[in-house]
Amino acid sequence: MVATDSTTVLVDCGFGYKEAIARLKRLNVDPDSLSGILVTHEHSDHASGIEGLANRHNIPVYASRGTWIEIGHDLCNHSHVINGLFSIGDIEVRPVPVPHDAREPLQFVFTYNGRRLGILSDLGSISGRVLQGFQELDALSVEFNHDRELLKSGPYPGFLKSRVGGDFGHLNNDQAASLVAEIITDRLKTVVACHISETNNEVARVEQALERALQGRNIERLIASQSDGFNWISVGI
Ligand SMILES: [Zn+2]
Ligand SMILES: [Zn+2]
Structure with a gap:
């Protein structure tokens, strides 16, 4: 998770809903306050909990085109395709493609201030x-x-x-x-x-x-x- 005073972004969610909520709570994060969820790739330890968390709390989800193909375009209510540099709130997100056995895996560099x-x-x-x-x-x-x-x-x-x-x-x-x-x-x-x-x-x-x-x-x-x-x-x- 990456946070500034006004923006909180979660990277991946490989846990079931209950466990994800418990982990957010441990870090004092209200799921309704999440500005977005980034998905690095479709492997279950990164993506299996996305649907439950995002849809229950209306959180926008960002992933590469390939990742959306693998996890399903209609999995999330608010989905965005990552296509180069972008921002979530006041955090700039730079996606970096990585060599991994997934469809279009990304990792990220975040810039703030x-x-x-x-x-x-x-x-x-x-x-x-x-x-x-x-x-x-x-x-x-x-x-x-x-x-x-x-x-x-x-x-x-x-x-x-x-x-x-x-x-x-x-x-x-x-x-x-x-x-x-x-x-x-x-x-x-x-x-x-x-x-x-x-x-x-x-x-x-x-x-x-x-x-x-x-x-x-x-x-x-x-x-x-x-x-x-x-x-x-x-x-x-
Ligand atoms: Zn993986
Ligand atoms: Zn992994």
Whole structure:
């Protein structure tokens, strides 16, 4: 979720209605106050709860054309097709296409008052467009999805290991670390490691990778858990 004084935007909703409401409540957000919901792609951990939340509270929903094809054009009462840079309230939203095995997956860079926040999950490799899009950030939430060794030796069936570890799957800790190292600038204040696999990763390994990526700089680092997410952070203050 991304919020200013007057605008609150939710990114994805992979939970059932009750759980989504409980999570909003934990962050003190009234669902009726949501200005919009962005859907990154159609996978169920991102899109399954959109319909219930959006339609019960009359929230506009924004997704790429491909994502709408997959989740259904008539799923939501107020639907918008993302087609380049746009704004929701006073937040500017820049969509960035990512390599992931979905129809037309996007991730986003948000700008408000000159401050820039990037959110980046669900990508199997680091494309030029990603590097170009996620520049000059004040804060970044990025997936440290799995550890290469743990995925290899873990319980997933072979096809799933290839999917997750492939170029259109998810970033492993090393890839995420090199991405962060590549786009780091002096203005970066906070990095949140998100979309961490409970089966194929360990917090200690994510911390080590973050340490490598941040090269000893004084940057706030947070690790999002699947059960609790993380609390509000201030961007660029
Ligand atoms: Zn996902
Ligand atoms: Zn996905």
